[in-house]
Amino acid sequence: MTQAEIIQALTEAIDRGDYRYGDRLPTTRELADRFSSSQQTVASALTVMSSMGMVQVQRGWGSKVIAGRPGKIRLGTYLSANREVATGTTAWARENGEGAQEGPTQVSQTVTTEADADTGIPVGTKVVERTRTRFDADGAPSQHKRTLVTVDAATLAPDGWSGLPPMMRPGDVIPPGGMSIAKWLGMGVERIIYDICTAPASAVAAAALTVPEGTPCLRIVSRGIKADGEVAYATVTTAPLRSSISLEIRDGEGPV
Secondary structure (H helix, E strand, C coil): CCCHHHHHHHHHHHHHHCCCCCCCCCCHHHHHHHHHCCHHHHHHHHHHHHHCCEEEEEECCCEEEECCCCEEECCCCCCCCCCCEEEEEHHHHHHHHCCCEEECEEEEEEEECCCHHHCCCCCEEEEEEEEEEECCCCCEEEEEEEEECCCCHCCCCCCCCCCCCCHCCCCCCCCCCCCCCCHHHCCCCEEEEEEEEEEEHHHHHHHHHCCCCEEEEEEEEEEEEEECCCCCCEEEEEEECCCCCECCCCCCCCCC
């Protein structure tokens, strides 16, 4: 088999679940025998897969799978199965297998830098940063999500709320009655814009996804835009290149 055929065969094996996240692959010699190829060709194929963030190759130790099955990323506004809680997490968990879960949200305050330029939030703006990682049913990290909320938007709270504003508290923020978080808090967001590209994973995202820093990944930036064009919040999702993206558009949806 050629290098490309070996990559395809191993990728399909990972997709089927023959090799799961964290599993050790057969040795180069064993793979060469299996694929009727040379060890050099197999090693080259594994090097390519390593650069894609699918396997980790260590000299004298072998190769380990560091990618899960292809993840699904849905863009749009969603309601949970009971139609009560507006959340994209519900749709994601439902489509990525039983056991898929989202890690705890960590909250901190920071200032935007040049690295955040594509969020549309001006450099030097004080923001509340909310980060979390999603894991598929096999426990493989499949998405790293980083949300930046301007301080003005992050300090909003619904009528009757007491204590720290919702966006400044750690953990999940769950709005009532099928409302989006932005609408619940009165951020004045009128539209959401998505930009999708490939980009090297940042150090933080790479660590969360357990891939080498700089590994090419999908970078999805969603921005909540107010009537005056100001960005109230932006979410940067970093995901393996093998993830699939879909978009749902609904008629009659009001302001988010």
